[in-house]
Amino acid sequence: xxxxxxxxxxxxxxxxxxxxxxxxxxxxxxxxxxxxxxxxxxxxxxxxxxxxxxxxxxxxxxxxxxxxxxxxxxxxxxxxxxxxxxxxxxxxxxxxxxxxxxxxxxxxxxx
Amino acid sequence: xxxxxxxxxxxxxxxxxxxxxxxxxxxxxxxxxxxxxxxxxxxxxxxxxxxxxxxxxxxxxxxxxxxxxxxxxxxxxxxxxxxxxxxxxxxxxxxxxxxxxxxxxxxxxxxxxxxxxxxxxxxxxxxxxxxxxxxxxxxxxxxxxxxxxxxxxxxxxxxxxxxxxxxxxxxxxxxxxxxxxxxxxxxxxxxxxxxxxxxxxxxxxxxx
Numbered sequence: 001x002x003x004x005x006x007x008x009x010x011x012x013x014x015x016x017x018x019x020x021x022x023x024x025x026x027x028x029x030x031x032x033x034x035x036x037x038x039x040x041x042x043x044x045x046x047x048x049x050x051x052x053x054x055x056x057x058x059x060x061x062x063x064x065x066x067x068x069x070x071x072x073x074x075x076x077x078x079x080x081x082x083x084x085x086x087x088x089x090x091x092x093x094x095x096x097x098x099x100x101x102x103x104x105x106x107x108x109x110x111x
Numbered sequence: 112x113x114x115x116x117x118x119x120x121x122x123x124x125x126x127x128x129x130x131x132x133x134x135x136x137x138x139x140x141x142x143x144x145x146x147x148x149x150x151x152x153x154x155x156x157x158x159x160x161x162x163x164x165x166x167x168x169x170x171x172x173x174x175x176x177x178x179x180x181x182x183x184x185x186x187x188x189x190x191x192x193x194x195x196x197x198x199x200x201x202x203x204x205x206x207x208x209x210x211x212x213x214x215x216x217x218x219x220x221x222x223x224x225x226x227x228x229x230x231x232x233x234x235x236x237x238x239x240x241x242x243x244x245x246x247x248x249x250x251x252x253x254x255x256x257x258x259x260x261x262x263x264x265x266x267x268x269x270x271x272x273x274x275x276x277x278x279x280x281x282x283x284x285x286x287x288x289x290x291x292x293x294x295x296x297x298x299x300x301x302x303x304x305x306x307x308x309x310x311x312x313x314x315x316x317x318x319x
Contacts, residue, residue: 013282016279020162021158023158027161028158034178038179038185038186039150039153041186042186
């Protein structure tokens with residue numbers, strides 16, 4: 001930095017800092033009040049969310065979505081399971097009529 | 112009528128009294144007692160922070176809001192950091208608040224500019240007090256030079272203005288200024304060099 005720039009810097013600093021000392025009483029009172037409020041707020045900070053919090057929230061979200069999807073899947077599953085089972089066992093269809101006739105006959109004989 | 116010195120010594124007196132009472136009680140340090148570290152630090156930056164905010168924002172109430180918010184955030188979020196970090200952190204927070212207020216004002220002006228701006232909150236940076244000097248002519252010249260300097264600093268582009276206020280006025284190192292401005296040390300040097308060059312040219316007739 002050149003000498004003239006250094007001299008300018010020094011003079012400017014001196015002048016600006018002198019300006020601070022000429023603040024009016026009202027401004028100083030407002031600053032004092034602001035400082036007091038800031039100091040009084042110590043210990044009242046809500047912790048900022050950290051990685052652990054975010055991970056927990058993400059996991060909860062995943063579990064919630066998974067539960068929802070699973071519930072929806074379960075709602076449709078019984079029919080699918082039943083039809084699947086029947087599809088795997090066609091003989092059950094054939095024998096079903098027989099067993100139904102049998103039960104009706106037995107009821108008729110008893111009656 | 113209270114002077115600035117009376118107001119400060121009254122506050123310091125209260126703090127000392129609170130600490131003395133706790134000490135006489137001999138039981139414990141209460142949370143009410145003022146921690147000298149943070150209290151002393153805030154006292155050391157509040158005036159300068161306000162003046163910087165006034166120059167940057169040209170609006171008294173906005174300037175006070177910026178300084179108050181900055182104090183609050185520093186205490187709440189960074190109060191447990193090492194003390195040597197407080198100064199660049201405070202000015203970084205203040206810089207961010209000034210930027211937020213400028214953006215908010217820009218949006219507000221675009222939306223409601225046709226309604227007219229509220230001029231009740233005055234810009235007191237222009238109302239320089241009469242300096243207490245014996246030679247009125249010298250005092251007037253001095254006052255004019257200060258006013259010219261402030262006006263020139265206001266005309267600086269935002270980043271150069273920040274660099275100048277932090278490096279020259281506050282006296283932060285290049286590294287600390289880089290932390291406060293959120294940029295590299297090389298950028299700080301560039302901004303500061305350009306700011307000094309501009310101000311020297313602008314104030315050729317009003318050397319500080």
